[in-house]
Amino acid sequence: MPENTAITSEQIRKAAEIIKQTRPAYTAMLEFYEQIFTAQKDSESRTHIPPIQISEETLKSRAKENIPLLSLSEFAIDTESSELLFREICLITEKADNHISAAARVIRQAFDSKKVDPKILFAALINEDDVYFENISQELETDKKPLAFIAYNSIQPSLCLCAEQVSGFRAQVSGFCPICGSKPLISFLDGQGEHVLICGFCQHKWQIQRIFCPFCGNTDSESLHYIYTEEEKEYRTDVCEKCRSYIKTVDIRRMNRPFYPPLEQIASLHLDIKANELKIEN
Ligand SMILES: [Zn+2]
Ligand SMILES: [Zn+2]
Secondary structure, eight states, X not given: OOOGGGSOXXXXXXXXXXXXXXXXXXXXXXXXXXXXXXXXXXXXXXXXXXXXXXOHHHHHHHHHTTOOXXXXXXXXXXXXXXXXXXXXXXXXXXXXXXXXXXXXXXXHHHHHTTSSOHHXXXXXXXXXXXXXXXXXXXXXXXXXXXXXXXXXHHHHHHHHHHHHHHGGGOOOOOSSOTTTOOOEEEEEEOTTOOEEEEETTTOOEEEEOSSOOTTTOOXXXXXXXXXXXXXXXXXXXXXXXXXXXXXXXXXXXXXXXXXXXXXXHHHTHHHHHHHHHTTOBO
């Protein structure tokens, strides 16, 4: 199955343009994310990650035991290209004039004056070192959320390429990412109507059975349903009554634009608001 590398920056721009026309309320947000996503896409061609330092034997045995192939800290990162992207994302965020623009300026200035070493920041992110994020954000007198947001988005091309590198070994199908074990962010129905989940961390895609809750494994059609409106034929929210969870699903057969999952995740935030009102979580 093709990963996100199958789509071009131009197609992302085109998709964003079409969504802005139908949902103008998203314009500012989409303009911001469109720049981040296209910067990531452009960064992909200069991102080269070394082969993963895990033997084929280990990968095979993890797949056999049905455990994630990589822990988050085992992902390899091209620090050089990620650093370039880091600065670029800071500048995009500064110019966006949104709630994290001021923080992005502080972070970019700290990077330029070498008060922040992105290499350490990236390592802290994949090692889930929250203490480091607490300390550095205190030192810079900024919030740690924008720092984590910028750091994650800077290493995103490496994470995707890394996931692709090991995807041949992937474990048996389950609701959690077979590559890294993270929760799915969004899902889609492909051209054949097959249900495919997309990882919230490494963006790996994997197919699941049609009647299945990724969060609790429920396969009882009585307690699985979806919320759908005629106005937005390409979207639905799959709900599991058993664990009160949901996942948004994009039906790409009903779309009039190129499909880029991170963009659709942003353009469907109203569905998350609706789900939260119904007290279902994801
Ligand atoms: Zn993953
Ligand atoms: Zn469930």
